[in-house]
Amino acid sequence: MIVIGASASNGVDEKLASLLNVELIKVHHKIFPDGESYVRIPKSLKGADVVIVQSTYPPQDKHLIDALITVDAAYNAGANRVILAIPYLAYARQDRMFISGEGVSIKVVLKAIKASGVYGLIVVDLHKEESLKFFNGKCVNVTAIPELAEYIKSIISPDKSMVLAPDIGALERAKMFALEAGISEWSYLRKTRDKVTGEITFEPVEIDAHGKTVIIVDDIISTGGTVVKGSKIMYEQGAREVYAVCTHPLLVGNALDKLFKAGVKDVVATDSIPSRVSKVSVAKAIARGIESLW
Ligand code: R5P
Numbered sequence: 001m002i003v004i005g006a007s008a009s010n011g012v013d014e015k016l017a018s019l020l021n022v023e024l025i026k027v028h029h030k031i032f033p034d035g036e037s038y039v040r041i042p043k044s045l046k047g048a049d050v051v052i053v054q055s056t057y058p059p060q061d062k063h064l065i066d067a068l069i070t071v072d073a074a075y076n077a078g079a080n081r082v083i084l085a086i087p088y089l090a091y092a093r094q095d096r097m098f099i100s101g102e103g104v105s106i107k108v109v110l111k112a113i114k115a116s117g118v119y120g121l122i123v124v125d126l127h128k129e130e131s132l133k134f135f136n137g138k139c140v141n142v143t144a145i146p147e148l149a150e151y152i153k154s155i156i157s158p159d160k161s162m163v164l165a166p167d168i169g170a171l172e173r174a175k176m177f178a179l180e181a182g183i184s185e186w187s188y189l190r191k192t193r194d195k196v197t198g199e200i201t202f203e204p205v206e207i208d209a210h211g212k213t214v215i216i217v218d219d220i221i222s223t224g225g226t227v228v229k230g231s232k233i234m235y236e237q238g239a240r241e242v243y244a245v246c247t248h249p250l251l252v253g254n255a256l257d258k259l260f261k262a263g264v265k266d267v268v269a270t271d272s273i274p275s276r277v278s279k280v281s282v283a284k285a286i287a288r289g290i291e292s293l294w
Contacts, residue, residue, distance in 0.1 A: 001290075002045060006054035006070040007037070008063040010274050012087050013053040015283035020290070027070055037062065039069040046078035051122075051290055053085050057250070057273040060090035064109065071116040081119035083293055085286045087272035088248045092127035093220075098195045110134040122289035124272055124282045125173070125219050125247035142289040144247050144270045145173060147280045149180035151268055152215060152245060158182040161213040164234065166226045167191035174217040177245065183215070189230055200225055202233060210238035220248040221267070224255035228262040241265045247282070249275035 001022045005013030007029040017024035028040040052074060054067040067084060074082045094105035106127075113121055114137050121139040126132065129141045162185035165174035171188045178186040190203040214234045216227050221244060231242040242264050249269035256276060259267055271278040 002048045002050045004041065004050050004052040004070065004074060006052055007039070007066040008055045008057060009053040010055055010057075010087070010271050010278075012055070012085075012271055012281060012283050012286065015271075015281050016051070016053060016085070016286055019283055019287050027073065029066065037066050037069060039066060039073045041070075041073045041077040044078050045074060047080050048078070049081045049083075049294070050074050050079045051083045051085055051286075053087070053286070055087040055272055056090040057088050057248075058090075064090065064112075068112060068116045071118050075117065081294075082117075083120045083122060083290060084113065084116075084118045085122040085289065087124050087270070087282045087286070089123045089126060092131060095128050095131045104134075106131045107134040120293040122286055122293065124270075124285055127219055128169070138293060140289045140292050142282075142285040143173075143176070144272075144280060144282045144285045145176050146180050147282075147284055148217075148245050148247070148268060148270065149177050151280050152177075152243065153181050155266070156213050156215070156243065158184075160211070160240075161215060162186060162207075162209065164188065164207070164214050164216045164230065166216060166218055166230050170218055173219065177215070177217045181215075185212075189233065191226065200229060202229055205233070207234070207237055209234045211240050212238075213241050213243065214239045215243045215245055217245045219246060220250055221246045221255065221259070221269070222250040223252050224258045227264060228258055231259075231262050231264050235263055243268065245269070248272050249277055251275050251277075 003017040005026040056063040091105035091109045126141045163174045163178040165171040165188040227244045244267045267277040269277045270282045
């Protein structure tokens with residue numbers, strides 16, 4: 001097996017190759033004067049099974065097209081089977097029509113990846129696992145929750161803590177996190193997002209957070225609005241301190257500053273997207289996915 005590090009692999013390719021103890025080949029990637037991408041694999045892959053690591057953090061469209069071109073380059077270099085491992089899959093939140101006439105972005109993206117001819121697809125903590133139905137092929141959604149929980153255990157005391165999901169959709173993930181971290185209490189807020197403006201509101205809830213360390217667990221932190229409002233509610237309910245944990249730290253603009261200003265003590269995320277708070281790698285989760293796909 002060979003690991004291929006594509007244009008946006010953020011070091012996950014290196015960690016994965018070293019975990020699997022296999023060769024790593026970095027693609028030769030350049031941008032033409034008009035902005036188009038060029039990808040070449042500088043070595044023969046004749047007969048090899050390969051895993052391409054390519055995340056699709058911003059600029060998402062560029063990184064997506066690079067992923068597709070890299071799959072083609074791998075087959076052209078002689079690869080036998082090609083797995084595409086995408087630490088952060090963009091466009092996952094538009095997973096249905098919220099308002100009539102909208103495009104279902106994740107469907108389009110997964111269909112394009114399928115059409116590239118990949119043998120299999122690995123994604124990490126996809127916003128909604130059900131979206132993989134659009135891929136209609138060999139694929140797996142792996143989770144970095146065990147590694148994130150392991151990290152948080154090293155900085156908090158589980159018996160004085162509770163885990164909070166910002167909405168009911170995130171509850172299963174929060175529960176898994178709590179169990180992995182040895183935390184026996186978890187709960188969720190009731191968040192709604194305006195379909196047009198995107199503005200979020202929380203319904204009033206009674207959660208006994210008195211004197212506790214509250215860990216807000218979500219798949220993505222983008223503008224930070226969800227965690228800022230969630231932590232405000234938790235401090236109002238007596239929380240001693242609030243931490244934020246996510247797999248995908250998009251952290252648009254000054255999101256991280258907003259979180260710290262809101263009293264969030266620390267933010268823990270993975271390297272699916274480069275960030276100042278990427279403290280945990282998704283490489284192990286991807287390695288688990290490879291085992292289940294071959
Ligand atoms: C949405 O349902 C996701 O799970 C996250 O809660 C959301 O993307 C967070 O966005 P923001 O940080 O902009 O509030």
